[in-house]
Amino acid sequence: MANQNTPSVPEQEQDSNTLRQIRLEKLRQRQADGNDPFTITKYDVTAKAASVKADYEVTEAKFKEEAGDDEEALQAKLDTLKEQPISIAGRIMSWRDMGRANFIDVRDSTDRIQVYVRMNDIGKENFKEFKKWDIGDIVGVKGFVFRTRKGEISIHATEITMLSKSLLPLPEKWHGLKDQDTRYRQRYLDLIVNPNVKQTFVTRSQILREIRAYLDDIGYLEVETPVLLPLQIAAAAKPFVTHHNTLDMDMFLRIETELNLKKLIVGGFDRVYEVGRIFRNEGMDPSHNPEFTSIEMYQAYTDYHGMMDLIEDMYRTLAKKICGKDIISYQGTDIRLGEPWERLTMAEAVKKYAGVDYNDWATDADARACAKEKGVEVEEGENATKGHVLIAFFDAFVEEQLIQPTIIYDYPVENSPLAKRKPEDPAFTERFEYFIYAREMGNAFSELNDPVDQKERFVKQVEARRALGDMTGEVDEDFVTALEYGMPPTGGLGLGLDRLVMLLTDSPSIRDVLLFPTMRPLPKLGQEQDEADTGEEEPEA
Numbered sequence: 001m002a003n004q005n006t007p008s009v010p011e012q013e014q015d016s017n018t019l020r021q022i023r024l025e026k027l028r029q030r031q032a033d034g035n036d037p038f039t040i041t042k043y044d045v046t047a048k049a050a051s052v053k054a055d056y057e058v059t060e061a062k063f064k065e066e067a068g069d070d071e072e073a074l075q076a077k078l079d080t081l082k083e084q085p086i087s088i089a090g091r092i093m094s095w096r097d098m099g100r101a102n103f104i105d106v107r108d109s110t111d112r113i114q115v116y117v118r119m120n121d122i123g124k125e126n127f128k129e130f131k132k133w134d135i136g137d138i139v140g141v142k143g144f145v146f147r148t149r150k151g152e153i154s155i156h157a158t159e160i161t162m163l164s165k166s167l168l169p170l171p172e173k174w175h176g177l178k179d180q181d182t183r184y185r186q187r188y189l190d191l192i193v194n195p196n197v198k199q200t201f202v203t204r205s206q207i208l209r210e211i212r213a214y215l216d217d218i219g220y221l222e223v224e225t226p227v228l229l230p231l232q233i234a235a236a237a238k239p240f241v242t243h244h245n246t247l248d249m250d251m252f253l254r255i256e257t258e259l260n261l262k263k264l265i266v267g268g269f270d271r272v273y274e275v276g277r278i279f280r281n282e283g284m285d286p287s288h289n290p291e292f293t294s295i296e297m298y299q300a301y302t303d304y305h306g307m308m309d310l311i312e313d314m315y316r317t318l319a320k321k322i323c324g325k326d327i328i329s330y331q332g333t334d335i336r337l338g339e340p341w342e343r344l345t346m347a348e349a350v351k352k353y354a355g356v357d358y359n360d361w362a363t364d365a366d367a368r369a370c371a372k373e374k375g376v377e378v379e380e381g382e383n384a385t386k387g388h389v390l391i392a393f394f395d396a397f398v399e400e401q402l403i404q405p406t407i408i409y410d411y412p413v414e415n416s417p418l419a420k421r422k423p424e425d426p427a428f429t430e431r432f433e434y435f436i437y438a439r440e441m442g443n444a445f446s447e448l449n450d451p452v453d454q455k456e457r458f459v460k461q462v463e464a465r466r467a468l469g470d471m472t473g474e475v476d477e478d479f480v481t482a483l484e485y486g487m488p489p490t491g492g493l494g495l496g497l498d499r500l501v502m503l504l505t506d507s508p509s510i511r512d513v514l515l516f517p518t519m520r521p522l523p524k525l526g527q528e529q530d531e532a533d534t535g536e537e538e539p540e541a
Contacts, residue, residue: 387412
C-alpha cells in the first residue's frame with residue numbers, strides 16, 4: 001500500500017470517505033500483524049521540540065567556542081551528541097520522501113521539529129512499515145540531535161513508533177484550515193493546523209493567572225458560589241431553565257454571581273471574588289456568547305471610586321505582564337492603558353458627545369420632547385423618565401466614541417437596581433461602567449446595602465416585567481434577609497474575562513477566545529440548515 005505522500009491521485013482530491021477507508025484498512029492490517037497502536041498505553045518522552053532546538057543552539061555555541069577554528073575538533077564534539085539519545089512524541093505534520101531516507105516534521109505541544117528517518121538506522125522491515133504511515137499519525141521518536149546541511153536542527157531517528165493512527169486527513173498543507181465555521185466547530189483541528197491559535201488560549205490562561213495573583217496580593221479571597229439557583233430574579237437578563245428531578249422543581253443557570261458574593265460580605269469576608277461561568281439565554285454577536293466567564297469582586301468599606309482605582313491599576317498591571325507594555329494595539333488602534341483614564345458622569349458624556357444637557361430638562365416631559373426632537377428612540381415611550389431618556393442618548397451618541405479607556409459613572413437609578421443612590425442626588429446611583437474600543441468591559445457599584453430600598457427596587461422590577469406579560473421574575477427574599485442582618489458599605493465590580501482576553505490578544509470576536517463557542521448544530525443527513533452560523537537534502541553520513 002502506497003504512502004499517502006506519493007499517491008497517484010492527490011489526497012486532497014479524493015473523497016474523504018475513501019481516504020478514511022484507506023487509512024482504516026492500514027490500521028486493520030497493523031492490528032492483524034499484531035502492531036495495534038491503540039494497545040500502547042504510554043511513551044517515555046524525555047524532551048520537547050522547543051527545548052531540543054534551544055538546548056542544541058546553546059551546546060553548539062559552547063562547542064564552537066571551545067574548538068575555535070578547528071573544524072575537526074568541533075565535529076568531534078558534536079559527534080558526542082550521538083551518545084546522548086532523547087525521545088519526543090507528536091503528530092506528523094509533513095513528509096518529504098527521498099527513497100531510503102525520509103524527512104518528517106513532528107509537532108508536539110511546544111513546537112515542530114524535523115526528524116530524519118533512514119532505512120539503515122531503523123531496519124529494512126521497520127522502514128517498509130514506516131513508509132505506510134500517514135500525515136496526522138501520532139508517533140514517538142528516539143534518536144539524537146544534529147544540524148542538517150541546510151542548517152535545520154533535527155532529530156536523527158534510531159527508532160520510531162506509531163502511537164496513534166489518524167483515520168482522517170488533515171486539511172491540505174498549503175491552505176490549512178481557514179473556514180471560520182469549521183475552525184470554531186472543530187477547535188481541535190484548528191489547534192492542530194493553526195499553531196498560532198494555541199497561543200491565544202495560552203495567553204488567556206496567563207491573563208487569568210495574573211488576575212488571580214493581583215487580587216490575591218491585595219487581600220482578596222477566591223470563592224465559589226452555586227451555578228444552579230432556585231429562583232429567577234427579576235433582572236433584565238434571561239436565564240436558561242432546567243428541572244431538578246429529585247426536588248421536582250425548576251432551577252435556573254445563574255446570570256450573575258453578585259448576590260451570593262454579597263451575602264459573603266454580610267457574613268464577614270471583607271474582600272471576595274469569583275471567576276464564574278455565567279449563562280444568559282440571549283442573542284449572539286462578536287462580543288456575546290450565551291455562556292461566558294465573569295470575574296466579580298466585592299470589597300467592604302470602599303465605594304465605587306475605590307473600584308475605579310482598582311480596575312485602572314489592574315489593567316495597567318495586566319498589560320505590562322502579558323504584553324510587556326501598557327500601550328497595546330487592538331484592531332489597528334493603539335489603546336493607551338497606562339495613561340489616566342478619562343472619567344465622565346453619564347450626564348457629562350451626553351453633553352460632550354450629543355450636545356444635550358440633562359440639567360436643562362425640568363420634567364420628564366421635557367426629556368421626552370428633547371428625545372423626539374433629536375430623533376432618539378426611547379424604549380419606555382410615554383412612560384419614560386429623564387433617567388430613561390439620558391440612557392437612550394448615551395446609547396445613541398456616546399458609547400461608539402469611547403475608544404480609549406473611559407469610565408462613565410453616576411447612572412440613573414432606573415437602570416441600576418443594585419447600586420446605592422447618590423446622597424446629594426437620589427435620581428442617580430454610584431455606579432460606573434468602563435469602556436474600551438467602544439465596548440463596555442465592566443460594571444461597578446457602591447453596593448446598595450439598605451434592605452428596605454433594595455426590596456422596593458426588586459418589587460418594581462418584578463412589576464415592570466409583569467406589566468410586559470413576563471410572569472417569571474421573583475424577589476430574592478433571602479438576599480433581602482441577608483441585608484437586614486447588615487452589610488457594610490461595599491464596592492463591587494464585575495468584568496467579562498472573554499472581552500478582556502479579546503483586547504489583550506487582539507482578537508476581533510469572542511469566538512476567537514473561547515475554545516468551544518456555542519454553535520448551531522449542523523443539520524443531520526437529509527435536513528437543511530436554516531441559516532449559517534454566523535525541500536531538505538539528505539545529510540552527510
